[in-house]
Amino acid sequence: MENAIVIKRFTEVRRDLGFTQAEFAETLGIPSTTADIERGRTRLTGKVVAELLRLYRINPLWLYGESNKRFLDTDAVSVMPKVVSVDSAEKENILLVNAKAAAGYPQNIQDTSWYRQLPAFDLPLPQFRNASYRGFQVEGDSMLPNLKPEDWVLARGIENWDDINPNRFYVIVLKDAVVVKKMEKIPGSDRVRLISLNASYAPYEISTEDIQEVWLVSSKITFGIETTTENGLLRELKQSMEDLKEKLGVS
Structure with missing residues (x-):
């Protein structure tokens, strides 16, 4: 299962952009809808995280709860970690x-x-x-x-x-x-x-x-x-x- 912070923030992005689950899935190249992600049944893939950054400047570290900075300047070179890992207690490994x-x-x-x-x-x-x-x-x-x-x-x-x-x-x-x-x-x-x-x-x-x-x-x-x-x-x-x-x- 995806961790609670990722689910909350992914859902928050979709709602703020005004997409339905089916519309957001189509935009990000996800089959069907984003319902399984928002219910924690399916993990975010690296491709989806990259699309969120490319299309909407969503900071991957913010998405995983590791930064308070939601948006990145994609015109500048980003050198921050692209993926973070957490344990069962949601502490970063x-x-x-x-x-x-x-x-x-x-x-x-x-x-x-x-x-x-x-x-x-x-x-x-x-x-x-x-x-x-x-x-x-x-x-x-x-x-x-x-x-x-x-x-x-x-x-x-x-x-x-x-x-x-x-x-x-x-x-x-x-x-x-x-x-x-x-x-x-x-x-x-x-x-x-x-x-x-x-x-x-x-x-x-x-x-x-x-x-x-x-x-x-x-x-x-x-x-x-x-x-x-x-x-x-x-x-x-x-x-x-x-x-x-x-x-x-x-x-």
């Missing part, structure tokens, strides 16, 4: 994208059903609340010495270019790849410069039109931390990390 999954991520970025194959996780820390986070596995050695191949980074979704800081690391979802780089805006142009830490890799420029999402790297997952004192939160965190290791297949 941290989805884990390993190197193999990253190969298909750009092509499936708006397909909500594709995300169901990804392991989902939650960390009981305040730093990972009230924002969209995703875990990505580092591939290659371009960010040495800070990030090694097969490391994992946890990254927060950002909404616009004003949040870009040239001193931070980002996960950048392009149309054909997922990369971890530093990023600089090039003044007076629609291009950005992607920078590796490893001097063997030269910086290169891309158009902002080639970018689908940008995630700000906030931390790196590290295993094997030992401690002699465990309070309640630390025990919960340790168990969460053990669960994460199991999901990732780490011994």
Whole structure:
């Protein structure tokens, strides 16, 4: 079943636009009517979410209850997450994208059903609340010495270019790849410069039109931390990390 926030907001959009369920279905390319979606029997597909954005500027994050901004300026490049995932309690999950999954991520970025194959996780820390986070596995050695191949980074979704800081690391979802780089805006142009830490890799420029999402790297997952004192939160965190290791297949 679709979650209650999505149902409420999808129905709200239809009513505000003045469509019947059959008319709205025809507009969005949905067979028959939107009744099953509004009753929670059918989930929204990535195609429907994309049509809502294209036709009516509906912000996907607002639709899923992750933003108060209902409309987007579609003339500007949007770098915010296209899909969010929630658990049975409607708390957002941290989805884990390993190197193999990253190969298909750009092509499936708006397909909500594709995300169901990804392991989902939650960390009981305040730093990972009230924002969209995703875990990505580092591939290659371009960010040495800070990030090694097969490391994992946890990254927060950002909404616009004003949040870009040239001193931070980002996960950048392009149309054909997922990369971890530093990023600089090039003044007076629609291009950005992607920078590796490893001097063997030269910086290169891309158009902002080639970018689908940008995630700000906030931390790196590290295993094997030992401690002699465990309070309640630390025990919960340790168990969460053990669960994460199991999901990732780490011994």
